[in-house]
Amino acid sequence: MRNETIAGLDIGTTKTCTVVATNTPAGIEVLGVGEAPSTGLRKGVITDLEETIRSIEAATERAERMSGVHISEVYVGVTGEHVHSRNSRGVVATSGEDREVVAGDVRRVVEASKIIDVSAERQIIHALPRHFTVDGQEGVADPVGMSGGRLEVDTHIVTGGSTFIQNVLKCVHRAGLEPAAIVFEPLASSASTLLPEEKHVGVVLLDIGGGTTDVAVYTGGGAVHTSTVPLGGNVLTNDISLGLRTTFAEAERVKRAYGSAANDExxxxxxxTVKSLDGRLTRELNRAQLRAIIVPRLVEIFRLARTQIAERVPRDVLLAEVVLTGGGAHLQGIETAAAQFFGVPARVGVPTTVGALNDAVKQPQFATAVGLVMFGPKADGITFNGRRHHAWSRLAGWLSDMWN
Ligand SMILES: Nc1ncnc2c1ncn2[C@@H]1O[C@H](COP(=O)(O)OP(=O)(O)OP(=O)(O)O)[C@@H](O)[C@H]1O
Ligand SMILES: [Mg+2]
Known part of the structure; x- marks a missing residue:
């Protein structure tokens, strides 16, 4: 009998990626991955429905062909400046006999933390429990079964613009797929690339895509901050194309082949050589000249990410490492540049999976798509077509996997 399969759909600014996977005792095994170029988005937001639908269909068909699995339901990534995050707190009186915390209390307290000011045009995408407090005892991982009359939770809440989300869902539906839930992309990328120890100690994740750089900060095992910077690898390419007076395609080729962020003497x-705009002339340049175009923009992306983090993450939170992922993390020397800028060690993060396709998906540009199948089934519930995603039945399991 075939195990249950889970699919993730990452609609990016440069490519759409569908991943279909199954859960094995050793970890997530990817059965198929399909990619298709994406041109219907700008900075994470859909600007061309038809293009986006075509791209979803093409990527999904490829993943189906590779895996032999028919994909009907997908966890869908969303990003863009319309997505905002904040931390919240919920408090309830426990309802179990003998003042014992029961699973229903956990559900109620997380719901209570969702009672925040959300404007009419926005909706809550996630309410992720970070830790619980039982009768004043802080830092409780799984409160079910504990004695206590008062249960509190600290959650990380992510909201998104309803119209933007509706457009994503419309494309998914029209491509013949059923959205199981939507997931803010940095959470997905974190799920596939960060180690539990890193999330515990304190880590910054930067997913440098084509149009956006998604940011996540973890401490004490949970997300304390998520956001997005509206710049990605495409601005580096744009700068190269302007600076070297060449086409975007030629600039992209040169960036990948010769670009570097590190000062390598x-x-x-x-x-x-670089071709001129009309492709008829060539010019000779050296790598230091290319680096001089790339580095200031990369530093701008790092600076914007750091500003967002500084505004939102308490100063006493230790951030011990930076993990870079997304296609932009392929840039040569990027770890060195990030380590220098942030003043902590940096590494490139790739998805960790098991099975035959393990090597094929060990690429930073697959972090979100693979992460969707890891994080998706654990994600907080959301309503589609009046059908509530059945996350709560799984919450107990999720809490125990996360903290055991
Ligand atoms: N070898 C390389 N060197 C430098 N940059 C690279 C390399 N390979 C890919 N990139 C860059 O990675 C970016 C695409 O990354 P990715 O596939 O993660 O984006 P996306 O998911 O489509 O976009 P987004 O997440 O912004 O919606 C492009 O800007 C591309 O130039
Ligand atoms: Mg992406």
């Missing part, structure tokens, strides 16, 4: 003089 040995290769600084290495030269390469």
């Amino acid at each position: 040995a290769s600084a003089d290495e030269s390469f």
